[in-house]
Amino acid sequence: MTAPHDLDLALAVKVLDAQPFSRLLGARLTAFGDGAATIELDIRPELHQQNGFVHGGVLSYAVDNALTFAGGTALGAAVLTGGFSIQYVRPAKGRALIARAQVVHGGRRQAVVRCDLWTADDQGAEILCAVAQGTILSAPQG
Template structure:
């Protein structure tokens, strides 16, 4: 049975890991999902910049959210590829994603993280398996 956009939104909103990192959903509708993160010191690497794992987590989450919302089904990440383009130490960052191709069982999605001025910090591509019941 397909899930609704509201159920998907609620699941992410209530996810302990999502909120532990500090992600905030700033837009969630049928056509666009956008998440935000305030870059905090506890998310820094030893160089004093945002840890690459946070970029990866943010991209995986936004691409999964977009894919899940479009397919109205659960999804799991099969492959995730990231290009780290710039570092950041403070401020807010935002992530968005788009589906490049979607079939019955797989979806290919691209995502971007930008700073508050629109500078691209990281790009990602993911392959997602769609989990359909029945």
């Protein structure tokens, strides 16, 4: 297993890029380290639900991956999401989604992580659209 201090943004970007679904959505890891991770993706029409807002599944995807990458800064590269809860604050609309996750508590085998999910408009102003908390676990080896 890779030790947390051996991980850096360049390696984490490669891990994200190895996920076909992340590539499909066009997700970008823009910050990684010191117990935190940020994932961004451009909002495009095909990510909307019937009312013109970003689909909740896309929001959950961003939260899930941001939580897991932040947890990986504390636990190492081999991690899995144990579970998370998400509260939608307002409908997501704008130019981009920004999921910022931070480790709240890290142990040897699990980390509790919080994520705030923002939308950005064309001027870059950010609006909170969801908050989440999850448990990230060290993946079983072998």
